[in-house]
Amino acid sequence: MADQAAASRPARAWARPAVGLAVVLLVALGALAAVAARGPAPASTPAERVHAIATGLRCPVCRDLSVADSPAPLAQQMRSQIAEGLAAGKSPEAIRLEFVAAYGESVLLVPARRGVGLVAWVAPALLLAGGVLAAVLAVRRWRARGAAPAASTPSAPGTSRADKVLLERALARFEEDPP
């Protein structure tokens, strides 16, 4: 009996700190996700507001650059159009949608938060949750495997099942034919 208590105690000694660490990590990740979803600090000056929208748009001419970074004249004209739109009171989303109406969704550098684009926002969180779940289940399985055979054969903790069976056979032979 004391043997079995000894068998289970080492299995639990590291469990509580591990769970605690997992909880801390998840809370930290949740906080990070909340901050990321909120986005950067809102721009204040007109130039900053134009820049904020321009960094999210792809230059149609130099397609690996944002409209904010591209030296192409068309990008310059797009920035000018964004400034005009803001001055006229249009919302950033409305301005973005104007470009999408002309160029299609591919003009957005940041995936739209609806339709297929939603996958880009949701998938990482889902994969992380799935990974954490898989890790928890695996840990639980290892602990169960470690604890179960201790009930059948009295032996030192941490002995694998194969070793226990070998031990049982050796003991049986010993009892049949003692030296």
Place this chain on the structure above:
Amino acid sequence: MMTGGARTEAPPAGAAGGQGRPRRALLLGAVVAAVALAAWLLSTGLQRDPTAIRSPLLGRPAPDFALRTLDGDRTVRLGDLRGRVVVVNFWASWCAECRVEHPALSAAWNRFRDAGVMLVGVDFQDDHPSALAYLAGTGTGWPVVADPGSRTALAYGVYGIPETFVIGPDGRVTAKHVGPVTYDQLVREITRVLPEGSGRQPGAPAAGSP
């Protein structure tokens, strides 16, 4: 004194080997499936032409514009042209490919102008004197307008010239062509939307005739 027990025994079948085999097969199957999926995605994705971007304007009402001709003579307003087929061609004097398509545009203009088809050239990121010299040099008969700030080009989703749009009598964009357009392509796209009996040039077959 212990003499026996030195025999080594193979571990029983219940140990690490047998139990893991179906699980290992499952894992292998999952890896194979994931690799196959990735390979399929790459093969279809890499074959796609990234430059063949389908215009979101197709089938939608063409963005309106009211632009002044280069010689300052008049204003061309798209709204005024409702009921006619309109071909909008974005070009510039510095654009070599635009020179390539100019004869095709000219031939289509001559063929269809009496049928009420309107051709409008929109100058794109050009300087005025160069554009005027180009028009004089090529003998461009159709109206050509300036697009200050490229606002119209942006509204039409122009990536790079030449780009040609065909707008039907109902005001909707029916075709977009990127790069130099040929005479045959123009004829096909215009006759596709030209109303029946619009008085084509003699010799040109009417739609539906054998």
